[in-house]
Amino acid sequence: MDEFSGTIDVALSDHPLELDTCYRFVQHPSCGGLCLFVGTIRDLNLGHTVTHLEFDAYDGMAIKEMRKLALAARDTFDLQAVSLHHRKGDLEIGDVAVIIAVSSVHRAAAFAGCEWIIDELKKTVPIWKKEFREDGSHWLNARP
């Protein structure tokens, strides 16, 4: 048990993510607003057909960075609880890459906190996507 117990739940997994796990974690009698974001693999990126994606992660640091984000969001937006789960490994079109669930007394904080977490995650958490297209593959954001 640590300072995050009960309010912060972070995971990086090789296995399919479960929405219900995140949802149940953030439920709380004092909360009237729960916000869930689900990021999935889409079939088209910048006009190119995507066949699948590979996610690489620096596990230890990724977990630490995700925990920092969850904690910062909890304290900044006055959230009751934050659940942040991310996938790694090979993902197919339609697979879930990330789930963010947050809860708060009123809805505005939940919407704002959830959006902030996904925006920051994309900037700081050491996870990388390699996109496979019909005409080749490349690591996203890597080159100008």
Next chain:
Amino acid sequence: MRILCFGIAREIAGGPGLQLDGIVGKSVRELRMALMREFPGFADLTDFAVARNEVYATDEEIIAAGDEVVIIPPVSGG
């Protein structure tokens, strides 16, 4: 020193890590310069960061023996 690589850095290094000697006691800035000199592929990236012991390192930090040093190319999670 063995430096760990992820994402596109793994392809530039030709494996999950690379060997760069003489960097203990040097700054992260010097490490970045040495990397781009020894592995020109790193200079072609949008940018890259360095993590020391699982925390983003500033350019001024000094590499110590025993540090876990990792190249962090532009992230793209989510």
